[in-house]
Every structure is written in C-alpha cells, then in structure tokens.
Amino acid sequence: MTLPTPQPPATDADTRVRLLDAGGAVFAEHGFRAATVRDICSRAGVNGAAVHYHFRDKAGLYRAVIEHAFHAALDRYPPDLGLAAGASAEERLHAFVRSFLLRLLSDGVPAWLGKIMAREMIEPTDALEHIIAHSARPLFERLTAIVRELAGPDASVEHVMRASQSVVGQCLFYRHCREMIRRGWPESEPTVEGLDELARHITRFSLAGIRATRVGGRA
Structure with a gap:
C-alpha cells in the first residue's frame, strides 16, 4: 500500500496569497457586503483566523486584494x-x-x-x-x-x-x-x-x- 506523500505546511506567505486569490473571486462574485470571511477562508483552504492575522478584518483583506491585483497588473x-x-x-x-x-x-x-x-x-x-x-x-x-x-x-x-x-x-x-x-x-x-x-x-x-x-x- 502506497501512502500519500505528506504536503508541507503552508507558510505565512502561502496563506496570504491564497487569501488574496480567494478573496478576489468571492468579492467579485458576491460584492464586499455580501461576501463572508468564512466563504473566503473555505475557498482558500485556510483557518478562519487567518484573515484577522494577515489583514485584521474583511475590509483590510478587501483593500489588500485590490492593491495586490493592481500592482501585479502594473508590474506586468x-x-x-x-x-x-x-x-x-x-x-x-x-x-x-x-x-x-x-x-x-x-x-x-x-x-x-x-x-x-x-x-x-x-x-x-x-x-x-x-x-x-x-x-x-x-x-x-x-x-x-x-x-x-x-x-x-x-x-x-x-x-x-x-x-x-x-x-x-x-x-x-x-x-x-x-x-x-x-x-x-x-x-x-x-x-x-x-x-x-x-x-x-x-x-x-x-x-x-x-x-x-x-x-x-x-x-
């Protein structure tokens, strides 16, 4: 029996990027007011406390999502x-x-x-x-x-x-x-x-x- 290869734990940087990507998709689909931190964390596959740790709150994540996308587009x-x-x-x-x-x-x-x-x-x-x-x-x-x-x-x-x-x-x-x-x-x-x-x-x-x-x- 072949055991599955264990995946390395996500780093802080990995978690942050996953939240930004998931946040962008959820905010676009539902809007800022209707989007929930729970949905974003679920889509990102991270702990529910990760948003508070990295961005303080939903509003902080929202600003970061837009900044991240703008800067990435301008860099490219x-x-x-x-x-x-x-x-x-x-x-x-x-x-x-x-x-x-x-x-x-x-x-x-x-x-x-x-x-x-x-x-x-x-x-x-x-x-x-x-x-x-x-x-x-x-x-x-x-x-x-x-x-x-x-x-x-x-x-x-x-x-x-x-x-x-x-x-x-x-x-x-x-x-x-x-x-x-x-x-x-x-x-x-x-x-x-x-x-x-x-x-x-x-x-x-x-x-x-x-x-x-x-x-x-x-x-």
Missing part, C-alpha cells in the same frame, strides 16, 4: 511599457493606452478585478478613496501630463482633464461593455490578438481630438 504591463527615455508624447500616449488595454483585457490579469471595480462604481465602499489615492490618481496624473504636453501650453485645466477622461473612457468601454459587444457586434469584439490595432486606433482618435481642440484651432 507598466504604463510606459519600457519606452526609452526621450520618447515623444505621441509614443508615450500609445504606450499608456496599450498598457491600459492589456491590464483591462489580457488573460494575464485576474478577470475578477474588473468585476470588483464595476461593483465599486455601483456600490462604492470605503475602499474607493484608498483605490483613488493609491492606484487611480497616480495613473491618471501620468496621463494628464502627456495630454497637457500634446494640448499645448495654453490648454486649460478643464480641457486637459476632459481629454484625458476621454482617453480613459474609450479604453474602459471595451472592458465594461465587452459582453454587449460580444453578443451584438461579435466581429468587433476585442481580443488579445487585436489589442495592438485597438490601441493604435484609440491613440490616433485621441491625438486627432486633442489637436483639433488646441487653443487657436478649436473644432
């Missing part, structure tokens, strides 16, 4: 995608758009992150301020710096803000409306293979809009 697809120093504003805009689409649509990023963020837009939690301060705002400021350079020195703060929001909106459309596109217009469904062309399209469209509304050349 940084906003500049490794552009050389001295790249033009046009090149930096394209890199920003392409990296954003990769983080939104690539198989390399957990699908549950998009679901959690969609829930935050509908039923915001206390974590939203943390998300804005530590993840969304730094990225958006990087984008507005690029747009400001493209829009020219006389561009107003409002113009730069709206142009930047338009860039983000074009990218988010393909994430939040993906199922509608798949069912209604399957021929234009975004795919990983088509991301490069989609990034070029959004970049060209955005550049044309920014240039058309520069001070002195308003459309």
